[in-house]
Amino acid sequence: MATRPDDLRARLEDRADLLEATRLRYRALKGVLESFFWKDRMRNHFELLREVAAVQPEVDATLAALKRRSEAEAWPRDAAPVKLMLEVSRLREAVDRAAMRRLSSGDAAPVTLGEALLRLEVEVLDAGPLLGGRVWAQAVELLPRNLPELRAACAAGEVFERVFKRPVSEGASAFSEDEARELARALPLGAASLVALWERLERYDSRGRVKDFLQRRMRRAPMRVPRSGPELLLHAAFWHDVARVRVRAVLEAELAPVVPREVELPALLSWHAARRSQPELRLECGDTFTEGRAGLVEAAAALAALSHERPRGAWSEETAWARLEQAAHRARTEEGPEVEALRDALRLFVLLRGQARTPARLFSPGSAKPAALDVGGTRDLLSLVQAARHAALRQGGG
Structure with a gap:
């Protein structure tokens, strides 16, 4: 029919x-x-x-x-x-x-x-040659608003702007667990998209005037809603830069003296978010982390936590020290400046806790560092962790 x-x-x-x-x-x-x-x-x-x-x-x-x-x-x-x-x-x-x-x-x-x-x-x-001769006109021609790479960069930029545009009170977390997971997904997306866009400009603008012009302006805070392709690129690039700086600052504070690498930021963000509810969560090794590097990061995070705030209760403190020992054992094969910096941080931890045990009447240049002398030549991370644990628990017991 x-x-x-x-x-x-x-x-x-x-x-x-x-x-x-x-x-x-x-x-x-x-x-x-x-x-x-x-x-x-x-x-x-x-x-x-x-x-x-x-x-x-x-x-x-x-x-x-x-x-x-x-x-x-x-x-x-x-x-x-x-x-x-x-x-x-x-x-x-x-x-x-x-x-x-x-x-x-x-x-x-x-x-x-x-x-x-x-x-x-x-x-x-x-x-x-490009129509117009002016740099901004060339940028508009080279960057149509519906480029897939530009759309992806803008999607990531929206996440960064939403998380980091709001004011943060002193002592408050820079972002929530859910936001940390969003940032972990948006950072690599934004980075790859921006690389593709800069490469596009480099390819079609042989003299490099458009790329140089936009890169000089990308650190300026956007003052209006972006509409053209170049404005969208500048908006996305600005907020991507803000996100990288803020995320790195948060992670460096938690991992000092280990400095997170650029490629590690997304994985560390996901781990950072999950550890709030699962403190025992291990950092997985794979394409981003070797076994030793993962252990080094875990050890730095555990030591920073123990240095900033003492765990409450005997069992909680035992668990924290056991976690640090496991991380040090995992990082036993790792070497380099960051490992040496972590050793120095452990030696300083022992030194400070050792000074707290020295009676004032016995305090002198010769007896100021009794605990540090015991570990001054020690290079084994696990031994240093055990010395730090002994100093901390002895102080707590005194």
């Missing part, structure tokens, strides 16, 4: 909206590609080109499905949905012909219309 014309539009559901939007995009892009100064016009419409390329697979699938359905159900050709489908198909063929005509013939022909449009963008940017 044939479908009534009145029901056709409802049966298309959201695909009708897709085809309506595609019809408008095709008309505009067809006009650009068929114009005499098409390259100049294309530079002002890279966002339109990318929008068409992004939805092209969905459009092709929709047209094919609707064609099969209209034939199977005998839709009348004068029905509005059928007219829309046929017009979009004609416009698609016209855009495809125009794009293929504008592409250089040196490379193999692209398989799909979307691929042809993206290749056309590359050829136009490679051809130069």
